[in-house]
Amino acid sequence: MSGATHQLSSGRSRRGGRRRWWPLGGGLAIAAGALFVFSPLVSWAGQPPPGGLVGRAALASTSVPGPDEESTARVSTSVPGPGKENAARASHWINWTPGPESEPDRSGYDALHVDLTTEIEFATETIVGEAVWLLELREPLPADLCFDFSDAMTVTGAWIADLPARFFQAENRLHVTLGEAPIAGERMTVRLTYGGSPERGFLLGFEFRELAGVPVAYTNCEPVGARTWWPCKDRPDEKFTADLRFIVPDTLVAASNGLLEAVTPLPDGRRCYHWVERYPIPPYLISVVATDFACFADEYATLDGRRMPLTYYAFPAHLANAQRQWAVTPEAITFLARTFGEYPFVEEKYGMAQFPWGGAMEHQTLTSMGSYFLDNPAPQDWIIVHELAHQWWGNWVTCGTWRDIWLNEGFAVYCEALWAEHRGGIDSLHAHMAYNRRPGFAGSVYDPDFIFNATVYRKGAWVLHMLRHVVGEKTFFSVLGDYGRRHAYATAVTEDLRTAFAAATGDSLHWFFDPWVYGEGRPLYGVWWDRLRQAEDGQTQVRVRIVQEPSGPQLFTMPLDARFLLSNGEIFETTLWDSLPEQEFLVTTPAPPESLIIDPEQWVLCRVHYGALPSAVAGSARAPTAFAPPAQLGAPYPNPAQSEIWIPLRWRHPVTETPGITSGNETAIELAIYDAGGRLVRRLAPRYAGPREDGFHWDGRATGGAPAPAGVYFGRLEGRGLAGETRPGTAHGVRLLLLN
Numbered sequence: 001m002s003g004a005t006h007q008l009s010s011g012r013s014r015r016g017g018r019r020r021w022w023p024l025g026g027g028l029a030i031a032a033g034a035l036f037v038f039s040p041l042v043s044w045a046g047q048p049p050p051g052g053l054v055g056r057a058a059l060a061s062t063s064v065p066g067p068d069e070e071s072t073a074r075v076s077t078s079v080p081g082p083g084k085e086n087a088a089r090a091s092h093w094i095n096w097t098p099g100p101e102s103e104p105d106r107s108g109y110d111a112l113h114v115d116l117t118t119e120i121e122f123a124t125e126t127i128v129g130e131a132v133w134l135l136e137l138r139e140p141l142p143a144d145l146c147f148d149f150s151d152a153m154t155v156t157g158a159w160i161a162d163l164p165a166r167f168f169q170a171e172n173r174l175h176v177t178l179g180e181a182p183i184a185g186e187r188m189t190v191r192l193t194y195g196g197s198p199e200r201g202f203l204l205g206f207e208f209r210e211l212a213g214v215p216v217a218y219t220n221c222e223p224v225g226a227r228t229w230w231p232c233k234d235r236p237d238e239k240f241t242a243d244l245r246f247i248v249p250d251t252l253v254a255a256s257n258g259l260l261e262a263v264t265p266l267p268d269g270r271r272c273y274h275w276v277e278r279y280p281i282p283p284y285l286i287s288v289v290a291t292d293f294a295c296f297a298d299e300y301a302t303l304d305g306r307r308m309p310l311t312y313y314a315f316p317a318h319l320a321n322a323q324r325q326w327a328v329t330p331e332a333i334t335f336l337a338r339t340f341g342e343y344p345f346v347e348e349k350y351g352m353a354q355f356p357w358g359g360a361m362e363h364q365t366l367t368s369m370g371s372y373f374l375d376n377p378a379p380q381d382w383i384i385v386h387e388l389a390h391q392w393w394g395n396w397v398t399c400g401t402w403r404d405i406w407l408n409e410g411f412a413v414y415c416e417a418l419w420a421e422h423r424g425g426i427d428s429l430h431a432h433m434a435y436n437r438r439p440g441f442a443g444s445v446y447d448p449d450f451i452f453n454a455t456v457y458r459k460g461a462w463v464l465h466m467l468r469h470v471v472g473e474k475t476f477f478s479v480l481g482d483y484g485r486r487h488a489y490a491t492a493v494t495e496d497l498r499t500a501f502a503a504a505t506g507d508s509l510h511w512f513f514d515p516w517v518y519g520e521g522r523p524l525y526g527v528w529w530d531r532l533r534q535a536e537d538g539q540t541q542v543r544v545r546i547v548q549e550p551s552g553p554q555l556f557t558m559p560l561d562a563r564f565l566l567s568n569g570e571i572f573e574t575t576l577w578d579s580l581p582e583q584e585f586l587v588t589t590p591a592p593p594e595s596l597i598i599d600p601e602q603w604v605l606c607r608v609h610y611g612a613l614p615s616a617v618a619g620s621a622r623a624p625t626a627f628a629p630p631a632q633l634g635a636p637y638p639n640p641a642q643s644e645i646w647i648p649l650r651w652r653h654p655v656t657e658t659p660g661i662t663s664g665n666e667t668a669i670e671l672a673i674y675d676a677g678g679r680l681v682r683r684l685a686p687r688y689a690g691p692r693e694d695g696f697h698w699d700g701r702a703t704g705g706a707p708a709p710a711g712v713y714f715g716r717l718e719g720r721g722l723a724g725e726t727r728p729g730t731a732h733g734v735r736l737l738l739l740n
C-alpha cells in the first residue's frame with residue numbers, strides 16, 4: 001500500500017437549489033456536402049436469379065433477445081424466455097466482437113446514394129433485389145469494388161454505368177471489376193441484381209413470419225445484418241441517402257425509413273412502396289416491416305412551431321394499446337429537442353412500426369417496436385424514450401465503430417434517466433440511476449466484451465451521469481449539444497466526446513475517461529474520520545481517511561462530495577479529490593461534525609463503506625473511528641405481531657451503498673433487540689429493501705433459534721465498528737410487542 005498524502009481541502013457552503021438540466025437552443029446543423037436531392041438513376045427491373053429460388057424452412061417463432069435486450073430485460077421476466085434452439089442460435093452472437101468493419105475503411109470508395117428495390121416473396125420466403133449505388137472513388141484507388149454480401153444470396157448481374165461488369169462472390173463479399181483507368185474523385189453508378197433466401201445474420205437480418213395467418217416480413221440488422229439481404233459496405237461509418245422500394249402483396253403495407261414518396265399498384269396484385277430517406281443513413285439503420293398494418297398518425301410541433309408527422313404502424317389487434325401507449329411521443333420529442341437540439345430528421349417524420357420481436361430497434365425515422373411492449377398494459381415510456389433518444393444518439397450521431405457502441409446505447413439509457421427526471425424530478429433521476437447499478441460490470445465500456453452487454457448500456461449511462469456532475473450541469477448539456485452538431489449526420493468515436501468536453505473545460509479529462517471508459521471496474525471506498533481539534537468558536541479540524549479498492553486493474557481519480565452533518569444542525573459540504581490507494585484529507589468545518597456521508601447524492605458509481613474495509617483493516621495500524629451514517633427506524637409492522645416483524649430502516653440522507661447491506665463481514669449497522677429487562681435477545685443485520693429503504697426482519701426468535709416469549713421488546717439501532725465494538729447509532733429505538 002502506498003503512502004498517504006495530506007491535502008487541505010477548502011470547504012464550500014451547501015449548494016443552493018436543485019440541479020436541473022438546461023435546455024439548449026434550437027438550430028439544426030446540416031452537414032456540409034450532404035446529398036439531399038437525388039433522382040433515381042434506374043427504374044426497377046428486378047429479375048429472379050437463374051435456377052429459381054429455393055424456399056427455406058420456417059424459423060422458430062420465439063423471439064431472440066436483441067440490441068435492446070439489456071433494456072428489455074428489465075420488464076421481460078414474464079416474457080417466454082428464449083428456447084433451447086434460440087439459446088443455441090444465440091450462442092454464436094453472444095461472443096461477437098467487432099471485426100474488419102471497425103478497422104479503417106480500405107474500400108477505396110465512398111457510398112453516396114443507393115436506390116434499393118426489394119421484392120418480397122412470402123410464399124417462398126425469398127427476396128429479389130436490385131441495388132443501384134452511386135459511388136465516388138478515392139485514394140488509394142481500389143483494385144475492385146467490394147461489397148459486403150452474404151454468400152447465401154445469388155448475384156445475377158452487375159453493371160457499371162450501364163455496361164455489364166465482371167463480378168464474383170467469395171467469403172461473404174461481392175467483388176465487381178472496375179473498368180480501365182479509374183481515377184480518384186470519379187463518380188459511378190453500379191447496378192447489382194440478386195436474389196435468394198436471406199440467411200440469419202448476427203442477430204437477424206431479414207425475417208419472414210406468419211401471425212394469425214397474416215404474413216409478416218421485417219428486418220433487424222444491427223450491427224452487421226444488412227449484408228444478409230442487400231449488398232452494401234456494412235459499416236456504421238458509411239452513411240448515404242437512399243431510395244427504398246419494397247414490393248408486397250396489395251393487402252399489405254410496407255413501412256420504412258424517411259418519407260413515403262409513392263405507392264404504385266402493379267398489375268399482378270402487388271404494389272410498390274417507395275420510401276425516400278434524404279438524411280444520411282448507415283446500412284444497419286435501413287429497415288422494412290411489412291404486414292397488414294393498422295396505421296394512425298399524430299403530430300409533433302417543432303421548437304420553432306412547424307409541424308412534423310408522426311406515423312405509426314401497429315398490428316390491428318394491438319391498435320388500441322398502441323394508440324394509448326404511443327401518445328406520449330410528442331412530449332418525449334419536445335423534451336429531447338429542448339435538451340439536445342431539434343429532432344434531427346424534422347423534414348421527414350418520426351414513427352414506430354410494430355414487429356414480432358422481443359426488443360425494439362431505433363431504425364432511422366421509424367423505430368421497430370417489439371410486440372412485447374404492446375402486449376403489456378403498463379406504460380412503456382422508457383422504451384419509447386430509449387429508441388427515440390437514438391434518433392439523436394445513434395442515428396444523428398452514429399458510433400464511428402462498434403467499439404464505440406456506448407455512444408449509442410449508454411446515451412439512450414441515460415436519456416431514460418433524463419426522462420425520469422423530467423417527469424419526476426431529481427429524485428427520480430437518482431432512483432433510475434440506482435436501478436442501473438449492477439453488482440459487476442464486466443469488461444470496459446469502450447471496446448466491450450460484447451457490444452450489447454450491461455457495461456455498454458448501464459455503465460455507459462453512468463459514465464454520462466458522473467461526467468454531468470464532474471463538469472457541471474450547464475457545461476454538460478451545452479457540450480453534448482455542441483458535440484451533436486459537430487458530428488451531425490455523421491459519426492463520432494469516444495475520443496471525439498472526450499475532446500469536446502476537454503475543449504469546453506480546459507481539462508483533458510484523461511483522468512476521467514481512462515479508468516471509466518477505457519478501463520474496467522469501479523472503486524470501493526473505505527472511509528474513516530475523526531475530529532483533530534476544535535476552536536472556541538466551534539471551528540473543527542477533521543481528518544478524513546479514504547482507502548480506495550478498485551474492482552478493476554486501475555485506480556480512479558474522482559472528486560467525491562463529502563457532506564458533514566454538524567452539531568448545530570447545519571450541513572457542511574466539500575469535495576475531496578481522491579486518487580490514491582490510501583489518502584488523508586484535512587477539512588475545517590464551522591462546527592463540530594456529527595457524521596459524514598461520502599457521495600450523498602449518489603453521483604458516483606462506487607461503493608462506500610464506513611469504518612471498515614475488510615481487506616484494508618488488517619494492515620492498518622491506525623485506529624479508525626467509525627460512525628455509521630445517520631439512520632432512522634420506521635414504524636414496525638405488524639405491531640403487535642405473532643412472530644414476523646419488519647422494522648424499516650430509513651437513511652436520513654441517501655447513501656451510495658449502505659454499510660452492512662451487501663455482506664455480513666462488512667456490517668456496520670445492526671438492530672439489537674432487548675427484552676423488557678434489558679437483556680439482549682437478538683442482533684439483526686439489515687436487509688436491502690430498495691435504494692432508499694432497508695429494514696430488519698425479526699422472526700420472533702432469540703439468538704440460538706428458540707422462540708422469544710410473548711412480551712414487550714425494544715429494538716435499538718447500533719453501529720458496529722472495527723474489532724466488533726458496538727456504539728449506539730444516532731437513531732432512536734423502537735418498541736415491539738410480540739404475541740407468541
Ligand SMILES: [Zn+2]
Binds near residue numbers: 067068387409
Ligand atoms: Zn438502444
